[in-house]
Amino acid sequence: MRGSFAYLVKQDALRWKRSGTTKTWFWTYVALIAIAVVGIITVWSLKGRFDPLVLLFCTFGFPYMTFMFAYTMLHREWKNGTYGWWLTLPYPRLWLVAAKYLSALLQVLLFYAVCYVVTLLLTLYGKGLDGSLQPDRFFGFAKMTSLWYGLLIAYAPFMLAFGLLSGTVAQSRWKPLMPIMWLGFAVSGNMVLWLSKFWDDRVWNRSDWGAFVTYKWPVWLSVALPSTLLVAILFVLMSAKIVERHLTT
Amino acid sequence: MNEAFVGGLRFTLDLSQPLYEQVLNQIRNSVAKGEIALGDKMPSVRELAQALKINPNTVMRAYQELERDGLTETRRGQGTFITTDAGKVESIRRQLAEKAVEEFLGKMRGLGYDWPDIERILREKGGETA
Amino acid sequence: MNGCAVRCESVRKRYGSKWALRDFSVAIPERRITAVLGPNGAGKSTFFRMLCGITRPDAGRVEVLGRTPGWRTNRDIAYLPDRARWYGDLSVGDSFVWAERLLPEFDKERAEQLAAYMGLDPGMKAEGMSRGEEARLMLVLCAARRVPLIVLDEPFAGIDLISRERIVSTLIDILSSREQTVLISTHEISETESLFDYVVFVDNGQVALAGDAERIRAERGSMEQVYRQLYR
Numbered sequence: 001m002r003g004s005f006a007y008l009v010k011q012d013a014l015r016w017k018r019s020g021t022t023k024t025w026f027w028t029y030v031a032l033i034a035i036a037v038v039g040i041i042t043v044w045s046l047k048g049r050f051d052p053l054v055l056l057f058c059t060f061g062f063p064y065m066t067f068m069f070a071y072t073m074l075h076r077e078w079k080n081g082t083y084g085w086w087l088t089l090p091y092p093r094l095w096l097v098a099a100k101y102l103s104a105l106l107q108v109l110l111f112y113a114v115c116y117v118v119t120l121l122l123t124l125y126g127k128g129l130d131g132s133l134q135p136d137r138f139f140g141f142a143k144m145t146s147l148w149y150g151l152l153i154a155y156a157p158f159m160l161a162f163g164l165l166s167g168t169v170a171q172s173r174w175k176p177l178m179p180i181m182w183l184g185f186a187v188s189g190n191m192v193l194w195l196s197k198f199w200d201d202r203v204w205n206r207s208d209w210g211a212f213v214t215y216k217w218p219v220w221l222s223v224a225l226p227s228t229l230l231v232a233i234l235f236v237l238m239s240a241k242i243v244e245r246h247l248t249t
Numbered sequence: 250m251n252e253a254f255v256g257g258l259r260f261t262l263d264l265s266q267p268l269y270e271q272v273l274n275q276i277r278n279s280v281a282k283g284e285i286a287l288g289d290k291m292p293s294v295r296e297l298a299q300a301l302k303i304n305p306n307t308v309m310r311a312y313q314e315l316e317r318d319g320l321t322e323t324r325r326g327q328g329t330f331i332t333t334d335a336g337k338v339e340s341i342r343r344q345l346a347e348k349a350v351e352e353f354l355g356k357m358r359g360l361g362y363d364w365p366d367i368e369r370i371l372r373e374k375g376g377e378t379a
Numbered sequence: 380m381n382g383c384a385v386r387c388e389s390v391r392k393r394y395g396s397k398w399a400l401r402d403f404s405v406a407i408p409e410r411r412i413t414a415v416l417g418p419n420g421a422g423k424s425t426f427f428r429m430l431c432g433i434t435r436p437d438a439g440r441v442e443v444l445g446r447t448p449g450w451r452t453n454r455d456i457a458y459l460p461d462r463a464r465w466y467g468d469l470s471v472g473d474s475f476v477w478a479e480r481l482l483p484e485f486d487k488e489r490a491e492q493l494a495a496y497m498g499l500d501p502g503m504k505a506e507g508m509s510r511g512e513e514a515r516l517m518l519v520l521c522a523a524r525r526v527p528l529i530v531l532d533e534p535f536a537g538i539d540l541i542s543r544e545r546i547v548s549t550l551i552d553i554l555s556s557r558e559q560t561v562l563i564s565t566h567e568i569s570e571t572e573s574l575f576d577y578v579v580f581v582d583n584g585q586v587a588l589a590g591d592a593e594r595i596r597a598e599r600g601s602m603e604q605v606y607r608q609l610y611r
Binding site for chain 3: 003082087245247248
């Protein structure tokens with residue numbers, strides 16, 4: 001049917017749509033967290049102890065969250081008892097799986113974008129407050145943030161695909177392999193972060209918040225990241241295969 | 250037990266016997282008794298099926314049989330109607346009556362009564378209900 | 380004579396050490412309503428899942444509408460899964476949009492009529508519904524599709540009396556047009572047996588008895604009585 005694939009993607013994206021009361025709770029929490037964060041930064045700035053790198057350290061959990069996001073998207077059909085409807089939809093299994101993947105990807109990218117913007121805004125605010133805001137410093141920091149988020153975003157498709165694959169494996173006759181999947185999850189979550197040597201002391205000058213010394217983009221990263229994309233595609237195809245033939249329903 | 254009253258016809262269905270026969274016989278009975286008059290419109294297959302909560306197929310079979318008997322006629326676009334031929338109805342009445350008597354006689358003979366006894370009881374009882 | 384909507388030949392299916400279906404053979408007539416009866420665990424749901432391609436047989440042949448089960452054949456099948464739940468964030472109206480976009484031959488107008496008949500409020504979200512209301516909604520999603528085969532796994536489970544009667548009424552309407560094949564499994568035998576054209580009694584993964592409902596009645600009594608005889 002025309003537009004079915006697009007609709008499937010949309011459906012999974014809007015699954016987080018909340019009803020009246022939980023919507024209020026959600027935004028209340030967001031507001032509270034926002035107030036807390038701004039408050040903490042304000043206090044630190046006024047004491048002259050706000051290092052915006054903290055904001056980047058907060059992103060260490062992102063690859064894990066990304067994996068779990070995709071995993072949940074699949075697991076949810078079973079948890080909520082709707083898998084019967086999903087599996088009997090008259091579309092290729094690859095569509096079903098790819099729709100979930102695409103939906104997750106779009107949401108995750110949106111989330112990263114929002115965090116990126118918020119990071120820069122909070123830095124402007126915090127450093128503006130303690131008086132050390134200078135254009136070249138800020139742009140140095142912005143460059144660093146951009147590079148870092150670039151890495152995160154480049155790595156996201158792989159983590160999403162891995163999460164999706166794990167989700168399907170968990171419902172298939174390959175379920176006994178789950179411990180290996182979880183191990184992979186634990187290891188790969190931080191792999192790029194450490195191996196990229198981004199947080200090496202020779203890359204940036206800790207005492208000087210915006211002084212970006214130099215980041216030499218490791219050659220292997222230029223090879224590794226596109227490879228992760230290929231692996232991601234492979235994982236999505238494997239997920240489709242598992243859904244088609246190997247589920248234990 | 251499905252009981253229903255629809256379009257002048259009363260039905261009581263026993264699920265342990267074929268339903269089609271019951272629907273057929275009960276309609277015949279109703280016609281013979283005059284519960285539904287000559288030329289009256291019968292409920293549609295769907296209506297009757299809904300009222301009795303039974304499969305429309307079953308109703309359809311019964312209606313087809315009635316049509317074959319000449320007890321009903323279908324007018325295209327208008328529905329199914331009881332025949333206007335009084336003779337047909339009369340002959341059904343007679344058939345049902347004969348069947349009732351046959352059953353009665355069968356039961357009495359089964360109890361061991363012969364004709365003189367049966368006649369005697371009939372007179373006694375007949376007198377009472379006169 | 381009619382063709383067969385579904386045909387199974389010596390189908391076997393095992394889950395772990397338990398045989399869900401063993402040497403299961405059946406031919407379901409088309410354009411009739413067939414009831415599949417049996418106690419829990421007899422294999423009814425496994426059978427239905429095979430028709431919709433969710434489960435594959437370990438051995439034997441399954442044919443639905445003359446084809447192999449799978450997502451392609453599902454275009455022509457409206458399936459109500461057993462113990463299914465609905466997407467909580469969707470309202471009745473949203474659900475109809477969902478069906479319109481994703482399920483072929485979905486008749487939205489008919490769905491709205493049926494929803495009104497079943498007492499479903501168009502704005503109500505599935506997460507706020509009682510189980511009975513949710514069950515009715517899912518049934519409407521199946522009944523409002525103009526497809527050759529409708530498979531309902533326990534459509535009466537968790538539904539109150541009045542709603543059950545309305546479902547029966549809806550099924551009678553569907554049957555009146557004589558275009559669709561309906562396959563249902565149910566435990567509410569006495570309430571629904573007057574609907575059945577064809578009946579299949581399943582026991583322990585096999586067909587214990589199958590045949591025309593009226594003929595079984597003539598030979599053995601009501602479906603309820605036969606059930607008691609078979610599963611004592």
